[in-house]
Amino acid sequence: MLAVQFVIVLLAIYLGARLGGIAIGFAGGFGVLVLTLVCQINPGKIPFDVLQIIMSVIAAIAAMQVAGGMDYLVSLAEKLLRKNPKYITFLAPVVTYFMTIFAGTGHTAFSTMPVIAEVAKGQGIRPSRPLSIAVVASQIAITASPISAAVVFTAGLLEPVGVSYLMLLAICIPTTFVAVMLTSIISNFLGCELKDDPVYKDRLAKGLVSSAVAEKIVIKPGAKLSVLLFLIGIVAVMLYATAISKSVGLIANPILGRDDAIVVFMLTIATMICVLCKINTGDILNAGTFKSGMSACICVLGVAWLGDTFVQAHINEIKEVSGSLLQEHSWLLAIILFFAATLLYSQAATAKALLPAALAIGVSPVGIVASFAAVSALFVLPTYPTLIAAVQMDDTGSTRIGKYVFNHPFLIPGVVAIALSVLFGFIVGNIVI
Template identity: 45%
Template structure:
């Protein structure tokens, strides 16, 4: 029966990879129907904590976007990129990383991808280089963000193991940032120079490449700037409350702290920026957030149902391996995230399991950065968007077009970035945890 259940899980994940987007959640729901009604399994635990945190953060970001705050942050990012075009291969992923860390979602970095490809091609840089490393950086940023659902879920469990929030940040932030730098370095050597690319030359002759670009010179409203500062203030409040939890003496759970703070900040932004409430649900971030909730509910619930039915067997098998090879947890994080398309979903599924298997906090935190393998296929929204906006053809060469699933410019930078970040994370964990 176990083999059949695993086959259903893998089949659902394969279907999810084919459908992409909201289809990932639907595929999970389809598999869940089979294992519950046909095989008689008891439904597993719904990842409520992850879903509630995602919902609260998406609400706040949607309000910020409606107020013009996202455009304001993009404008600032664009100024930095255009001011230092020589360093775009490193500056682009760094900005994407910072945006993701601040907002807790990689979708916020989508807004700067157009600017990245414009600045790159105007300065003779192959757009796939900075775009690919920016995509990887936006995924690594989730495992470094103090307000992401993945980080919050992980902290809930490591806190019970005696790890403070500051110690956790001292491991996950530098580890993820180191991975970003390695990914940027690797990406900058991928592919020939733009001026020598035959696909680019041909597209240029056909008039398919726009070298004009768009300048973001419009003045942002006062409400847009206020929304950004209020949101950043909310993030700072959450971080402060978690960093100085013992000194302050509060007993709020991480989940509750994030949700309450995000709802309050949303209310303040709506009031000061004079936002029409009915228009919030029309923002792109709100729609993307609704999609992510469906994805997490469907695929993680299916995984929890199947794995929950065989907890003891998994414990027996995994505990021996993890005891002898603790770094194997990073491999499990890597594989799971590449199939679940969500760091939050991966953390919700694997961190509780790791705790049950008596994996120590150092290993969990050091391995956590590996839950960023969403770039393995080029169908994830950020990867697909990066490819779609590039009109130079730098992703179209048969060597890089993803025709063999992993032969695309995101794979090697992301893989080597994580391979470098995990050992560095283990080193940091020994120092700070």
């Protein structure tokens, strides 16, 4: 029955991936229905803790976007990229990495992609180089963002075994960032030069390559204030999480737990942005970040619930088969997380579905922290929104998906960046933990 149920899980995920977007969450729920009613196994836990964090953070980000804060951040990124166009392959991932760290969602990369493609093209640089590593950086940075649901969940999971919230960030931020920057060096040599690309030459001859200059971004009056308020919210979350940590112990018996505090702080910041920046709250529902964030909630709801239902039903078999192997070779967890994330399409859903089981079967805290970056393997199948957007925004045709599906420009940078992140995670983790 285990094999049959595992096939059901894979078929549900496959169906969701084929339908695309939010449908992977729908298909996850369908998979839970089959496992519970047909296979007669108990349903797993609905990941409400992860969902409430995503919803509250996205609410604050959407309010900031309506106030013009995202446009302001993009304008700063654009100035940096246009000032140093020759270094676009190195600066593009820096921009998307830190925007994701700041916002807690990789979808912020959407707003910078047109600038990245345009600057690269203007310098005669193959746009696939900066675009591919920029997309990968925006995904990996989720595992280093103080307010991402994946980080908050993992910190809560590891704190009882001696890894605090700040310790997790202290390991993940430098290791993932250094890994991304080293990968950008490799990315700078991937693919032929733009002038030699046959697809580009064909598109150029047909007049399909645009040379239009992007419109100047108009900054709204409350834009800077909204960014400042959101930054205050992030700092408040980090300070409070540190204060209630058992290793610090400034607040012995906190009224608010870490998860509840994040929700409260983020909704409070959203309220302050609405009041002080005088935005129309009705516009928040139509904001791009709000729509993508709520879509992510449905995906996490279905997929993480499906994964937890299967894992909890077979936790004893999993312990028996892989427990000793993962205890002795904890790096194998990174490989498991890598392939799981490829199917689950969410860092938070992957962490929620597999990390508790990994801890239960005896994987060391160092192994979990070091392998954590592997939950960002959302680039393998060329169907993730930011990946598709990068392909569409590069009118030179250099950022393209090959006829064999997996031969696309995001695969090599993604695999290298995650491998380096895991390697550095083990090195730093063994020193810090």
